Amino acid sequence: MTDELRGLLRESAEAHLPDRARMLARVERGTARRGAARGRRDRARTGTLTWPKIVLATLATAGTLTVSALTVVAVVHTPDPPRQPAAAAPSAADRTAPPTAGSRTEDGPLWADGSVDPHSNTYWAQSNVTLKTRKPLTALVVELRIALTAGVKDTGSWRTLPAEDFELSAREEGGFLVYRWTLKPGRNVPSGEHVFAGQYDHATGGRDAKDDAYRIDAAGAGEAGAAVWGGFA
The missing domain is CATH 2.60.40.700 (Diphtheria toxin, receptor-binding domain)
Structure with a gap:
């Protein structure tokens, strides 16, 4: 192989080396697009929690608290079993x-x-x-x-x-x-x-x-x- 042919091949290989800067830029753009799409999906899911669902969730929480409160009240106000009265000592x-x-x-x-x-x-x-x-x-x-x-x-x-x-x-x-x-x-x-x-x-x-x-x-x-x-x- 002549020196001239070797030089042509080298120039052709160098022309096909990847541009690292462009590759990094492409990765960053792709990441940004995925983040934006995820943000839109999250907002879309949040938007589906309409006010009726929020109200139901609130009522469910309140109901749980009410049941707990009634349980505590029942425990606190459960009367003690009757006790046998103590004998009165002589005066x-x-x-x-x-x-x-x-x-x-x-x-x-x-x-x-x-x-x-x-x-x-x-x-x-x-x-x-x-x-x-x-x-x-x-x-x-x-x-x-x-x-x-x-x-x-x-x-x-x-x-x-x-x-x-x-x-x-x-x-x-x-x-x-x-x-x-x-x-x-x-x-x-x-x-x-x-x-x-x-x-x-x-x-x-x-x-x-x-x-x-x-x-x-x-x-x-x-x-x-x-x-x-x-x-x-």
């Missing part, structure tokens, strides 16, 4: 007033009796208050009053029910040594027979218990209170 006047004259050994579910324990002796005595209840109790105050005859002095007390269920006090009040057992809030006394006892020294010899007395105030869950009282004569 302060009942707890501090001396037992009524005479006796009432039975009232509603309560029955009671007072007695001097047979193991008492010429120096020491124990007075027992026996309580029987046909129903469980949620409020209870048992009061034992020992007249302050010669030599009377507290030496202790006990009860057949758990000690931790009661508040106990023993003090001299108005000429009596007074033992008082008060059932703590939230505790219960089961139906059955229960004993409360006060122990005390006294002057040598026999002691007359005619002035001693007891009183019991009690109530069950949701029931009116009951009271019994009596003496040791």
Whole structure:
């Protein structure tokens, strides 16, 4: 191949090399046209959401919110299940007033009796208050009053029910040594027979218990209170 032919071929090949600048410009124009077409399609789709559809969409949203709100209201305003009323505790006047004259050994579910324990002796005595209840109790105050005859002095007390269920006090009040057992809030006394006892020294010899007395105030869950009282004569 002659040098002249080689030169002609080279010139022809260079004439067919792609123009990079023109190719880039063509790509940019094509991209711009596709973006414009997409924008027109998006606007066309947006335009199809006419006001009736907008209204329906708004109502659907509002309906969802309304249902949610009604659900919340229903939960908030659902009434609590009825609760059993708490028993009314004996009043302060009942707890501090001396037992009524005479006796009432039975009232509603309560029955009671007072007695001097047979193991008492010429120096020491124990007075027992026996309580029987046909129903469980949620409020209870048992009061034992020992007249302050010669030599009377507290030496202790006990009860057949758990000690931790009661508040106990023993003090001299108005000429009596007074033992008082008060059932703590939230505790219960089961139906059955229960004993409360006060122990005390006294002057040598026999002691007359005619002035001693007891009183019991009690109530069950949701029931009116009951009271019994009596003496040791």
